[in-house]
Amino acid sequence: MLSSEDTINQTQAVLNAENVDIYYGDFLALKGIYMEIPKNKVTAFIGPSGCGKSTLLRCYNRLNDLIPVFKLNGKITYHGQNLYDQDVDPVQVRRRIGMVFQKPNPFPKSIYENITFGAKINGFKGDFDQLVEESLRGAALWEEVKDKLKQNGMSISGGQQQRLCIARTIALKPDVILMDEPCAALDPISTLKVEELIHQLKEEYTIIIVTHNMQQAARVADYTGFFNVRVTEEGKRQGYLAEHDLTEVIFQNPKEEATKQYVSGRFG
Amino acid sequence: MTSISERRLEQRPPLEKIMDTVFLWAARISALAIAGVLIWIITLVFIQALPAIGQFGLGFLFKSTWNPVRDEYGILTPIYGTIVSSLIALLISVPIGLGVSIVLSEDYLPTQIQRILVFLVELLAAIPSVVYGLWGVFVLIPFLREITPLKGPSMLPAALILSVMILPTISAIARDALINVDIGVRQAAVGLGATRWETILLVILPAASSGIIGGIMLALGRALGETMAVTMLIGNSNQLNVSLFQPSNTISSLLANQFAEASGLQVSALMYAALVLAIITLVVNMLAQIVVTQLQKI
Numbered sequence: 001m002l003s004s005e006d007t008i009n010q011t012q013a014v015l016n017a018e019n020v021d022i023y024y025g026d027f028l029a030l031k032g033i034y035m036e037i038p039k040n041k042v043t044a045f046i047g048p049s050g051c052g053k054s055t056l057l058r059c060y061n062r063l064n065d066l067i068p069v070f071k072l073n074g075k076i077t078y079h080g081q082n083l084y085d086q087d088v089d090p091v092q093v094r095r096r097i098g099m100v101f102q103k104p105n106p107f108p109k110s111i112y113e114n115i116t117f118g119a120k121i122n123g124f125k126g127d128f129d130q131l132v133e134e135s136l137r138g139a140a141l142w143e144e145v146k147d148k149l150k151q152n153g154m155s156i157s158g159g160q161q162q163r164l165c166i167a168r169t170i171a172l173k174p175d176v177i178l179m180d181e182p183c184a185a186l187d188p189i190s191t192l193k194v195e196e197l198i199h200q201l202k203e204e205y206t207i208i209i210v211t212h213n214m215q216q217a218a219r220v221a222d223y224t225g226f227f228n229v230r231v232t233e234e235g236k237r238q239g240y241l242a243e244h245d246l247t248e249v250i251f252q253n254p255k256e257e258a259t260k261q262y263v264s265g266r267f268g
Numbered sequence: 269m270t271s272i273s274e275r276r277l278e279q280r281p282p283l284e285k286i287m288d289t290v291f292l293w294a295a296r297i298s299a300l301a302i303a304g305v306l307i308w309i310i311t312l313v314f315i316q317a318l319p320a321i322g323q324f325g326l327g328f329l330f331k332s333t334w335n336p337v338r339d340e341y342g343i344l345t346p347i348y349g350t351i352v353s354s355l356i357a358l359l360i361s362v363p364i365g366l367g368v369s370i371v372l373s374e375d376y377l378p379t380q381i382q383r384i385l386v387f388l389v390e391l392l393a394a395i396p397s398v399v400y401g402l403w404g405v406f407v408l409i410p411f412l413r414e415i416t417p418l419k420g421p422s423m424l425p426a427a428l429i430l431s432v433m434i435l436p437t438i439s440a441i442a443r444d445a446l447i448n449v450d451i452g453v454r455q456a457a458v459g460l461g462a463t464r465w466e467t468i469l470l471v472i473l474p475a476a477s478s479g480i481i482g483g484i485m486l487a488l489g490r491a492l493g494e495t496m497a498v499t500m501l502i503g504n505s506n507q508l509n510v511s512l513f514q515p516s517n518t519i520s521s522l523l524a525n526q527f528a529e530a531s532g533l534q535v536s537a538l539m540y541a542a543l544v545l546a547i548i549t550l551v552v553n554m555l556a557q558i559v560v561t562q563l564q565k566i
Contacts, residue, residue, distance in 0.1 A: 063459060068375065095461030105452030108475050117470065118460040165456070172460060 159190025
């Protein structure tokens with residue numbers, strides 16, 4: 001029988017972190033990450049607060065570039081190309097690797113314009129109406145908003161707003177979708193809808209989701225990475241990847257004691 | 269010891285209740301006083317303007333004679349001058365002010381330098397208008413004489429000075445509006461692959477538009493009413509002249525120049541002019557309110 005690690009390696013890796021260290025100024029926030037993200041699978045990042053899972057997520061589309069003191073050592077490759085090479089344009093990276101945020105953040109524009117924004121800045125020449133319908137259907141939102149496309153994106157409910165943000169992301173036809181606690185601000189029913197959506201989306205996209213909700217990781221993820229925090233000699237908290245495996249292994253038969261304690265709810 | 273459930277809920281001390289009532293009424297009276305002062309001023313101006321209104325009617329607004337000897341008055345030139353000088357000032361200071369606010373709200377500059385620049389821009393608003401006027405008379409007008417057909421005090425230097433004077437209003441309010449745009453919206457745009465310019469022009473500016481327009485309207489209100497600097501620079505001529513290099517007049521300059529020697533019907537005519545200025549400013553402010561609420565609805 002194959003061990004679970006072999007299974008990861010057999011699937012094609014879309015993103016690959018090789019010995020990644022992340023600094024804020026002089027502070028080493030996340031140390032020594034090696035991690036492969038398999039294609040068309042959902043990978044969940046779990047771990048206690050401050051373990052750096054969101055920070056790593058934002059490295060995949062270079063969103064951390066907005067933070068002046070941010071620095072990354074090591075390599076993150078996307079289909080073999082280093083995302084942090086000098087000649088890589090972060091704007092191009094973000095057009096391939098989309099992001100859904102913790103708090104729904106639609107633009108204060110109409111639902112229609114929320115979807116077409118990404119396409120417009122990309123010089124999209126096709127049929128905008130079709131793009132809007134496709135994207136909203138893809139985000140399981142079309143039936144609810146098809147009669148109010150001219151309404152402000154901020155006028156719909158929080159759960160609908162988050163699906164609008166997902167629709168806006170898939171309108172770009174990205175390769176990877178990063179989700180940073182996408183259900184943290186949603187009620188249980190909206191959460192369920194977004195989770196169902198994630199199941200559908202992995203047919204076409206590679207998804208990484210950061211979540212504090214372990215049931216959610218167990219429900220939606222094929223693979224799970226458990227990040228943990230250790231206290232350094234100087235008394236600073238430093239994140240590291242403790243264990244990365246198939247979700248059922250992480251939840252039922254983890255190798256690390258810390259993982260076992262975390263997923264059974266004994267700390268974190 | 270009695271448990272907490274057995275104890276009666278305590279009443280508030282009488283003194284606290286009285287303080288509440290006093291505070292409530294103090295607040296009410298203050299609010300009413302503001303409205304009262306405004307109404308009082310407008311009413312008195314209106315009453316004093318009545319003789320002139322009876323004499324000249326609406327024709328007052330369309331004639332450009334100002335002849336105290338014959339008691340013939342019309343304020344077409346000052347109305348024209350007020351509006352044109354303010355619009356030219358806006359035309360110049362809106363693009364510059366927006367540019368300033370964008371630079372000072374983004375992270376183009378090191379924080380220290382940015383903070384100093386913000387302070388300097390706000391300092392522009394603290395310079396007394398008579399100082400602007402003086403600078404205009406001794407620096408700006410001589411300079412303009414070198415490079416334009418301008419001979420002396422006229423519309424152009426007045427409008428230029430106005431544009432400098434309203435610049436801090438526009439840039440400070442626009443900067444606040446830009447900074448207050450939710451960080452999530454910016455991240456969303458960047459996350460969708462928008463460049464910095466696309467993010468600023470297509471997302472941040474539209475999201476801040478109601479605040480920016482509000483600032484522009486406030487600046488326009490200031491430009492319409494600005495007296496001292498404009499009076500020193502505009503030439504105070506009641507002859508209607510379209511050329512920017514010719515002397516003109518504004519309503520506030522007219523008032524400042526004439527009130528000291530005025531008597532009889534002339535005072536009434538000045539009050540009429542003041543009423544017109546108040547109405548223009550009021551209409552601008554109301555339009556601003558409407559525009560801002562409309563923009564917030566979108």
